[in-house]
Amino acid sequence: MRGWSFPLGRFFGVEVRIHAFFLLLLAMAIAAGSVAGAGTGRVLVLWFLLLFAVGVRELARALAATWYGLELRGILLLPTGGLMTYATLEATERASEPAMQRRMAVVGPLASIGFGLLLGAIVLASAPGISLVARPWVTPAYLLRSMVWLNLLLGAINLLPALPLDGGRVFRTGTVEGAPGGKDRRQPAKSGAKLGAGLGFGIGGGLGQWIAIALVVGGLLLSNVWLVLLGAFVLIGAHMENQGLLVQTDVDSVRMRDVMLTQFSTLSASDTLEDAVQRAVHTLQDVFPVVRGGNLVGAVSRQNILEALATHGNSYVQGVMTRSFQTALPDDSLVKTLRRIMGEEGAQLVPVMEGERIVGIVTPQNLSQSMGLLNQTRRMKRVEEQ
Numbered sequence: 001m002r003g004w005s006f007p008l009g010r011f012f013g014v015e016v017r018i019h020a021f022f023l024l025l026l027a028m029a030i031a032a033g034s035v036a037g038a039g040t041g042r043v044l045v046l047w048f049l050l051l052f053a054v055g056v057r058e059l060a061r062a063l064a065a066t067w068y069g070l071e072l073r074g075i076l077l078l079p080t081g082g083l084m085t086y087a088t089l090e091a092t093e094r095a096s097e098p099a100m101q102r103r104m105a106v107v108g109p110l111a112s113i114g115f116g117l118l119l120g121a122i123v124l125a126s127a128p129g130i131s132l133v134a135r136p137w138v139t140p141a142y143l144l145r146s147m148v149w150l151n152l153l154l155g156a157i158n159l160l161p162a163l164p165l166d167g168g169r170v171f172r173t174g175t176v177e178g179a180p181g182g183k184d185r186r187q188p189a190k191s192g193a194k195l196g197a198g199l200g201f202g203i204g205g206g207l208g209q210w211i212a213i214a215l216v217v218g219g220l221l222l223s224n225v226w227l228v229l230l231g232a233f234v235l236i237g238a239h240m241e242n243q244g245l246l247v248q249t250d251v252d253s254v255r256m257r258d259v260m261l262t263q264f265s266t267l268s269a270s271d272t273l274e275d276a277v278q279r280a281v282h283t284l285q286d287v288f289p290v291v292r293g294g295n296l297v298g299a300v301s302r303q304n305i306l307e308a309l310a311t312h313g314n315s316y317v318q319g320v321m322t323r324s325f326q327t328a329l330p331d332d333s334l335v336k337t338l339r340r341i342m343g344e345e346g347a348q349l350v351p352v353m354e355g356e357r358i359v360g361i362v363t364p365q366n367l368s369q370s371m372g373l374l375n376q377t378r379r380m381k382r383v384e385e386q
Helices: 020-036 040-067 089-095 098-126 143-157 166-178 191-221 225-243 245-249 273-281 302-312 334-341 364-385
Strands: 005-011 014-019 072-078 081-086 287-292 295-301 350-354 357-362
Touching: 005 020, 014 020, 020 040, 020 072, 020 225, 040 072, 040 081, 040 098, 040 143, 081 089, 089 098, 098 143, 098 166, 191 225, 273 287, 273 302, 287 357, 295 302, 295 350, 357 364
Parallel strands: 014 072
Antiparallel strands: 005 014, 072 081, 287 295, 350 357
């Protein structure tokens, strides 16, 4: 979310950022306006009207997310709308449900079109001499008319069946849910379900790419820079959406065995801290399971070992290890396990057990890397299956 974006501030705990393409759009609009003889001030006002239209749309979606109990972490503003990130795994999981995606997808276009119609009624009532249907609809020369049409067009554009636009989300969730096994993503993927999922992601993403390319080509043929930019925004937004697509849609299918470290070092409770440091030098592991006689009795981090050595000198691992931890089984759901341990203060790792034997560990450090690799391999498998 932070790549190629700039912070606008934090509002009610939600970080709002603006994508660099908004600034590129401003630069291109100023350049095009100077060629057409439009003043830079009017072009700047028109740009702020677009930013305001996107802000109104995302405010409506943020209120809807709050209404549905989805805690937001941040919103990234794009010229075609915004991308939301959620503060908790539970919120991300709920937001990825097809029914919730359809509800949220309706809010944006309705807010933009409704606000545009309201502005149109106000303009007609206060200045009846202004023609709202005259062409061009969006131009620096007629800012009141442009203000109305920016909202109407923003709502209409988001009805296109192209990710990350709202129409693409509705189209994708409808296709996936209608596929065999699509309503329960936790079931093993049968051939029909795989095909349905492939169609859902392929149509939502693939059709969106074709629509974006068609907009770019149409803009070049018609010498319309706005169509070219719109196509580019859809392509970029689709790419950003696809980066998090696997985590949001297949998160329930990830098991602990899929992401756990199977090659790891352990420490003995009777090891000294100096011995533990020497062991830690030869591994990239940050957190170590602590065993006594083959039984798991705790966990200790490299940082805790170093701090204890610096503060109290050499002692034993059992004196600084964490004794409160929860274990998991290899086939346990990753999301449910993380949700279960989320309230555990100081939780540093999750040991994965088979009977009394520890067969793997999951730490905050390895989890993001393992999920990234898992995302890539599953995405490549989808491409092969399509």
